[in-house]
Amino acid sequence: MSRKPHQLWHFHGGLKLDGHKAMSTASPIVKAQIPKRLVLPMNQHIGETAVPLVEAGQQVLKGQLIAENNSYISAPIHAPTSGTITDISEYPTPHPSGISSPCVVLEPDGEDRWIELKPLKHPRNSSPAELRQLIRKAGIVGLGGAAFPTAVKVNPGPDVHIDTLIINGAECEPYISCDDMLMREHADELVSGCELIQYMVSARHCLIAVEDNKPEAIEAIQAVISAKALHTVELVVIPTIYPTGGEKQLIKVLTHKEVPSDGFPADIGLLVQNVGTAVAVHRAIYLGEPLISRIITITGEGVNRPQNMQVLIGTSISELIEQSGGYHEKASKLILGGPMMGFTLQTDHLPVTKGSNCILVENSEEQMTQAMPCIRCGACATACPAQLLPQQLYWHASAKNFDMVQDYHLFDCIECGCCAHVCPSNIPLVQYYRFAKTEIWNHERERIKSDHARVRHDFRQARLDREKKEREEKLRKKKEMLAKKKQAEAAKQAEGETVAVDPKKAAIEAAMKRVQEKKAAREATESDSTKSNNNSSTEQQ
Amino acid sequence: MQFKTATSPHIAQNNSVQGVMFKVLLAMVPGTIAMIVFFGWGVLINILLASVVALSCEALMLWLRKRPIMPYLTDGSALLTACLLALALPQLAPWWLTMIGTAFAIIVAKHLYGGLGFNPFNPAMVGYVVVIISFPREMTQWVPPLLEDYTLLSFTETVKVIFSGELPLTYTWDAVTMATPLDTVKTQLGLELSINEIETHKLYGPMFGAVGGFGWEWVNGLFLASGLFLAIRGIIDWRIPAGVIIALLVLSNTFALYDYASFTPPTFHLFSGGIMLGAFFIATDPVSAATTTRGRWLYGIGIGVFIFIIRTWGSYPDGIAFAVLLMNMAAPLLDYYTMPRAFGHRWNEFPHHHKEHDDES
DSSP states (O other), X not given: OOSOOOOOOOOSOOBOOOOOOHXXXXXXXXXXXXXXXXXXXXXXXXXXXXXXXXXXXXEEOBTOEEEEOOSSXXXXXXXXXXXXXXXXXXXXXXXXXXXXXXXXXXXXOSOOOBOOOOXXXXXXXXXXXXXXXXXXXXXXXXXXXXXXXXXXXXXXXXXXXXXXXXXXXXXXXXXXXXXXXXXXXXXXHHHHHHHHHHHHHTXXXXXXXXXXXXXXXXXXXXXXXXXXXXSSEEEEEEOOOBTTTSHHHHHHXXXXXXXXXXXXXXXXXXXXXXXHHHHHHXXXXXXXOXXXXXXXXXXXXXXXXXXXXXXXXXXXXXXXXXXXXXBOTTOOEEEESOTTTXXXXXXXXXXXXXXXXXXXXXXXXXXXXXXXXOOOOOHHHHHOTTOOOHHXXXXXXXXXXXXXXXXXXXXXXXXXXXHHHHOTTOOOHHHHHHHHHHHHXXXXXXXXXXXXXXXXXXXXXXXXXXXXXXXXXXXXXXXXXXXHHHHHHHHHHHHHHHSOOXXXXXXXXXXXXXXXXXXXXXXXXXTTHHHHHHHHHHHHO | OOOOOOOSOOSOOOOOHHHHHHHHHHHTHHHHHHHHHHHOTHHHHHHHHHHHHHHHHHHHHHHHTTOOSTXXXXXXXXXXXXXXXXXXXXXXXOHHHHHHHHHIIIIIIIITTTSTTTOSSOHHHHHHHHHHHHOTTGGGOOOOSSOTTSOOOOHHHHHHHHHHOOOOTTOOHHHHOOOOHHHHHHHHHHTTOOHHHHHTOTTTGGGBOSSSBTTHHHHHHHHXXXXXXXXXXXXXXXXXXXXXXXXXXXXXXXXXXXXXXGSOOHHHHHTSTTHHHIIIIITTOTTTSOOSHXXXXXXXXXXXXXXXXXXXXXXXXXXXXXXXXXXXXXXXXXXXXXOOOOTTOOTTOOOOOOHHHHHHO
16 A cells, blocks of 8 residues: 555543454355335434325335435335335334334235336436435435435535545444445445545545454455545544444544534534445445345344344344344343444334344343442543543433533433443443433423413413403593593583573474463463353363 | 343443452552551551441441442442551551541441442541541550561550550550651651751661651552552552642652751652552542542642641641542532533533522522
8 A cells, every 4th residue: 555544543432342243244244035024114214204105005116115205304215125015004113112103014025026227327427416316215324323314414515515525334333243244245335335425525535434353344445445546535444442433433533623512524524424325325326226225233142143134124123033043042132233322122023224233132141230329430431432521420410400411511422331331330321311311302392382382372461461452442442432422412511501402402492382372372362252162061071 | 022121331341349449458458568567466456446347337327228238338448448547547546546437437427428429528537537636645656667676566465455555564655656757757847957867866867768767668669559550450540649649749849959958858758658558549539539530630739739738837747638638628629620621512611500590499
């Protein structure tokens, strides 16, 4: 190699752990058999749940779109093989809480017939935006475990300049070896994928970082880079320290830069992608294949034949264990992910998803050792790669002092588990941090809710007040008018007594006067003549 | 098949509180043997007595506080407190003095504050301070280290002295005890003698060894060696003893350069009295010390400064216990103001108190 070795830096803390990787790397990647049933969760990624496009009873082909993404941060889902859709309803999915979520169930027909694919022979003739669109349509998400939609990640926006693309092949967690095996067996696809992503984000450099405990993978990648005589893609061998594979830690090791606590790698001109994602990108562009399978490590002392398998998304974990020689008789713990950050599953009747990288079966016979009080030894702070004070976080989290835990930067904790691993008092520290985070999120949600409610209440109150005021105003005006009328009448009356009298009344009075005058006059003239008549008439009556 | 659930991480660790405590105890063995060689059986008897009392008090307090006796009784913390206190006491201290000091350390300084992990003050040093303030005369019953004019008592004689308080008829107290070298130097400097005069004095001269106090330099040397071993293995934090020693060295050097005749020389400071035991084994008690990196530096330096001040101008010849307790008080404050810069944060971000929330609660 003519290039001088890339300068490396250290992140604070971290651990040297036993790898236990050789147990699953002895044999090449095995293609898992097509199972009897595939359960495809509609939410295998970060973001909005995908919406099914198929109906029960419908025939689908391998690679056919069966669920689409209706929002930007989401990913579509494709049929992993050809067959019949038998059900669309809720099924248990691999999640720490064992929650059920909407799934599409596919019964394979065993023919594994592809839909017509549209490979792109010369991707450099397409614009980065066109390639991003292809990646979006292929349903690619980050295969390192987070499952964040890749199309979003490779679109940092017009104002952001990505200088260096970092391809994460560290795979720092013990037992997991799917990335190692992928790099060994698919180095050419990996490098091709790197070049594609580099083109998409127009990054000047691409660094492929691999821990020094994977000599075969390093050799394979170096051979491809040398053969292709690439000048902008560089393989960097980094020391094996957990958690070097963490995005922020890897960036620190390679560039000495720190991603701002409230920012993204793109803010400092970097983009990090997992090696598996790079291969998926290659396949989506050059072969036109959507993401319908991935490599999963099935390993641990509790499984009889540890190995790496190319698995269709939606395959049941129990199926994979069976194909790996079944459980050891002492198997006791089933973990999805690695031993440091993975979570335990109660049952193996769960499908694997795009983000599943490892199924670890433990033989642990030792009973849980009792947690002792914290002796403030500070071993946790020494090991913490986020440069936090884990024991102070623990202290305040257990006291439910949620303001103080945030002062001590709880939300910079990556839950890597280094602190809990070195704790002589055996305190399940990470559990306390998760608890505190969840509580704070709940408080936040409550706060937002109550803020909403308060705004609504205030609005309603204001409306009621306004209406009341308006009513009062109306009433007041009415009263005023009435009062004015009365006043006017009173005034008129007073006036009439002195000067003007109501003409009607005056007319009546005048008429009455006239009538009286007439009466009086008639009485006077007729008084003598009618006297006798009147008398007789009165007698007649 | 149903599987067990647990939270990550799932790899069992191989260290324990018990392991830490017993490694520290083990590291104290060479220095302790040197003390027995130079100062006689009283050292061992004190340790045994203090250990029995400490474990009994620990068991009693756990029972009274309705805590499980196991694994707390065997976690080694009570035993470590007992050993540290026993090594700090005079070799011929009466049995009741050792008992009172130890009982106070475990019952009051440790358990009344919440037991293991919750005591703000170093229990051994609290016990020491209680007895040195309450029983100053008994606290002077130090044995001279293998000096010609003095006799080292046999094992049975020592037992008799400690438990009955009476010397065998053939001895006088002046023949079996004497002031410690630090005490002597302090007293004689106070009497306007120069360091040179003390070193060549007929009576006090033999107390000086090659670098420190005769005998004491061996004890300190061995505690230094095993302390370094613990620091290298990461069982104790090296910054605390480094801070203590550097502070003491810088101060004593400065004053000795200024006036050699009237200040205790730096080597004598370091290799006489309990400096190495104090710096590596007492000040490093994590429960009562500061926990941040910079906090531990300041904590160690603070102890070194206080030791020098108390030794030079105070009324006690050594002063480690007071220095440690004073800095114990400062530890929470040091921790708060020396928070490390978290990853991805800037140095100038300083934690602010949520005043309004504090008021609410």
